[in-house]
Amino acid sequence: MSEQDTLLKVDREKEQAEEQERIVQQISSELHISIKQVRTTVGLLAEGNTIPFIARYRKEMTGELDENELRNIEERAAYLKGLEDRKREVVRIIDEQGKLTPELAASIKKAAKLQEVEDLYRPYRQKRKTRASVAKEKGLDPLATWILSQPKGGDLQQEAARYVDPDKAVDHVGDAIQGAMDILAEGFADDAVIRRWIRTYTLDHGSILSEVKDAEAESVYEMYYDYRELAKKMPAHRILAINRGERESILKVGLDVTVEPIHLYMAKQIIKGSSPLQPTLQAVIEDAYKRLIAPSIEREVRAELTAKAETQAISIFSGNLRSLLLQPPVKGKNVLGVDPAFRTGCKLAVVDDTGKLLEVAVTYPTAPHNKTREAAAKFHELIDTYGIQLIVIGNGTASRETEQFVAHIIDEHKSADLAYLIVSEAGASVYSASKLAQEEFPELDVAERSAVSIARRLQDPLAELVKIDPKAIGVGQYQHDVSQKILEDSLKAVVESAVNHVGVDVNTASPSLLSYVSGVNATTAKNIVKFREENGKFTNRKQLQKVPRLGAKTFEQCVGFLRIPGGIDPLDSTPIHPESYSVVNQLFKELSIAPKELGSKDTAARLAEADAAPLADNLGVGVPTLRDILESLQRPGRDPREELPLPIFRTDVLKIEDLVAGMELQGTVRNVIDFGAFVDIGIKSDGLVHISQLSNGFVKHPMDVVSVGDNVTVWVLSVDTKKGRVGLTMREPK
Template sequence: MDKKTLQLVSQQLPDIRQGQIKAALKLMDEGNTIPFIARYRKEMTGTLDEVQLQAVRDRYQHVTSLLERQETVINRIKEQDKLTPALAKQIREATDLQTVEDLYLPYKQKRQTKAQQARAAGLAPLANWMLTYPDEDLTGAAAKYVNDSVPDAQAALDGAHEILAEAISEMATVRGWLRSYTVNHGQLVTTLKRNGEEKDELGTYKQYYDFTAPVKDLSSYQILAVNRGEKEGVLSVKIAVDTEAVLNYLRFRLIRTSKRNAATDFITAAYTDANKRFLAPAIERELRRQLTDQADEQAIKVFGENLYHLLMRAPIKGKVVMGFDPAYRTGCKLAILDENGKFLTKAVIYPHDPAPAKKRAAAEGEFLQLIEHYGVEMIAIGNGTASRESERFVASALKKISRPVYYVIVNEAGASVYSASEEARDEFPDLHVEQRSAISIGRRLQDPLAELVKIDPQAIGVGQYQHDLPKKELGTALDDVVERAVNRVGVNLNTASYQLLTQISGLNKTIAKNIVHYRDEHGRYTNRTQLKKVPRLGPKSYQQSVGFLRIPAGDNPLDNTDVHPESYDIAAKIMKDTGIAVGELGTTAATKRLAKVKAADYTTDQAGEATVNDIIASLKKPGRDLRDSMPAPLLRHDVMTIEDLKPGMKLQGTVRNVVDFGAFVDIGVKHDGLVHVSKMSKKFVRDPRTVVAVGDIVDVWIDDVDLKRQRIQLTMVAPKKVANG
């Protein structure tokens, strides 16, 4: 990597040293994955984590694209014999694509314009003469340019006007100033479009019917909401600036004389027209696009953070679960899963209208019989159609069982997508789509990570305006999140699906399927070295993946840790020196001895203190699951309706989604309530994600209930009478 590239990447990542960037890019170039580098090459990168490494990768790609575009532009201008050393220097010194495009604009091939026609007619000298501010009769001078293409003097003056207006609009300095001025002083103005009408009665865009805000202060959710309202034909949107201030700048920039004459008036008319026809519309389009790009980037970041927390929710281990997929006419599909997620049986019950009365009467008995026969301990109810009616049915039925059985409302977004997929058909070829969906809902409660990786992340729905976001960028960002989550947790080599294995560092779909096929043919894996026998899993894939693959109760306890086999010698030496037998790992006695170990005593040329500290941490807790420290699902046994809610009422809820302006919380009624960012704390909160995350269990109080619009406003700040006891 050349010095210029490294310097540009470093400028865009001020919190990361150049040496770290260089080392990270070198490791990536050698075929190492980001999870592997983050976990097992900490000393080389100065302990950069996955997010930082992804930023290095992304900025490097961005800078490479910039440099390639610079050379393309230089070559195209050179082909026109118009490249000067000064222009080439300007282009190569540009640090962003917009500046490069501004410099290229006057030379860019475009459709025939009036200015080009005027130049072809020989009117460029007349336009240039105007810039000398001649104190002469313009019409008389223009008459000299009359020819077959220019019928009279007025046509010559019109052509010179077009040449000047276009030239002014293509001046990089002018565009740069106007862009900066509009960003800092412009106002986004939205109004209800004439004959604009919303598709629903909730008034989604009502706050934007007469809305004005500084461009620099706009939030991403406002930009995305306005864009959608405009797209749906409800809103008219424009960016307004002080035109007088812009024209004053153009006069200062272009009029180089204090005297006023016909020529200065001519130039004034040209730059006024240039601003109206070319500059202002172009800068507005450009800024709208830039604002959208920034809003998209923020929304993708929010989606990624929400997805990560959703994937990292604590699994429900060792429980028999019923997956409950609600429906009306076609009946509720039930699936019983054992403690390990193995499908046991299915059923369909009809507890809701418009099912026949006889079927509705039989539904509760069938439901309770399944629970008792299979020892069901938890019920996962999908949150789709008929969810709340099903919740009431379940809550009522559970009161007739003497032992504790709880239910959880599970986000079923994407379950139908997976259930109809080829992978689901392969796993359950004899089941209908709805029955597979019930299995997916149940497994989401048992192990969210293992089940959700089977679904396109974009279908999970934990963001804002996700259907308006660029699919490629969103897909890449969410894939990174899934990869990070899976590799941080690690997977059980003997139970993982091929979909889960595909997300492991160094593995692809083919190798993942081969790992599962080998397991099916030869029985469970007993040690990590058996992976070397898997077809297509070569030395590089083995190196990149093996540390993230766990084997509980295998031949070597280290195979159930995230210690990489390349560091087994170090782990063995630590255990020997501390007198810890293999079978003692994880015990209180072993943990106490390991607490006294100094990492510096075991470093090598390949493993520094950071790596050794990781080894010690792994030896303390073999088989550890990072998710065990995450919030567990909120278990329920009774149900409320929105009509039951009263201001000041205290409830517990689960954070379902976090957006720029607050968080949506499931409090057990049909609609999630909103905690606005201003109601999250007594202190000022700029970013809701610093307070809550998807999956958190939070205490909230009812702030307001709008029954007509079915909206619930919540607060996380206790009302004074509650706070004072």
């Protein structure tokens, strides 16, 4: 490498280091996290560490930042890196045009948002043919400059006459003046300062308007047929609803803003003193705004509103998904899964308490077949043969009719241990038709696989739901109206977080579940399962290093989240990372604990009484890490989901006609959205608890009060039997 190349390399590395430091400082300022914590996190991510690994095993380094804080740093770092790349690209393009000034370069470098960079770049961007570019080709640029100079004694008609040239299609004075005005209008429209002010003003003062295209049409958008709301106050769900109505050509949507303050602001920026050309410039200002600025600013403002709405919708979907994935598993029960249907009958699948499929069948208890006697006989046979304790019904077509039939079966059977539950079957059909399901149950048809999925998702929601595309699980609102790439990335992060929070039994986990473990990809997950099948169960974590394609970095990232219950080393069934095993051994010596005593009540009590701070000093380990170790040793093999309440099991049917105002009921939260929560109270449709009815106090957002899967006490507020709607409250009647 030549000396010049070496110097260039040094300059590039210095520039990259300065850029990285700018990014770190900006993130620190934005997120109110110390520069040291941000710098450390960015460095750990750059080394290939995953968010779950950093959050769990690098607490001392990050100052105990949680997963959300780490992901925020990761997202902002990616955005700001892209911003810096775009700045360099814009500077290069403008410089190649010979138009880059030191002031412009400084403004671009200073820009904190991508929109600011694009505003600065706008005048230099290659445009398709415009009225201004045509006027410039006709040589009218000098006339435009003369008008903008605002001479005190200038005569526009006289000056414009100098540019009349039929050979250039400037046939008369009016053509020359109009061309010059077009040039000025485009210049004003491209001014970064003007655009920034108008964009902010429009966001603050503009209103979204919507109206119906066909006044006779009936649709779910009726409340928006003649609607107006201040843009900045419009909640996410209304923005997305109006967007959808517009896409479906039912609504006509626009942005309305008072133009006089905008004209006044532009005039203050452009018109200097008194000049005979002031009326001309005023006309240019009004044309520039109406023809060029307003349409593009409206698109930008609506895009910004939509982006914020999408972020909110994705956040709600993600929160609901996490709650659903972390529902407590119902263990120790043989389950009969039912995928209900009318014409094709109810598909049944019996699974034992480990999820192993024992038998499949089909019955026709509902219309149009109404073979209730034969169906009852089959249900009783399966219940008796396999000791069924729980019947799980999917909530799709014919679910409530099937529920009535099942309630009758339970009443006939007269077993205190037998109950039923309706679960969301969202995504079951997606899974049952997938390649994964075909590989798992090649001998079953699609509906039978769906029944298996319905049964299993109660026994271990996390293990079963990870087999399904998160977008198909259906615990959000407007998920089809948001950026699918952002939604997919966000939901994948949620699943990854949930899986690593719970931990995975490496000897029973499916490739789908393993693929969400920190550092493990789909190929490595399959290799783990293949190794297990060929060599028998893993007996210690070290054996994972023999799995093909599972290198040292992957081992470091995943091993703490992979558990081996009943293995050679009891620590292998805990979340404790092998890098801390030596610390545990020293801890046992300090507390005089024998490893074989792990799991006993006496040992758990002694570990709970241990003071982490002085022990950490003695052991040469950080206090956060030692706290985690002590907690993990108190209950080795503990499933964090076990602390959550189990779902509500039912034995009888409740109909909407049974409901009266004031009735107290127990229900399960099925979905949380911006304006409230839907609660399953055992009737055909879930009841709605509006945000105003969630608590006696002020509620900023429903997710602050309830989560998907929560068991709640509600009271009936209103019943609309015609529309099948029930209004509920969580505020106890006085």
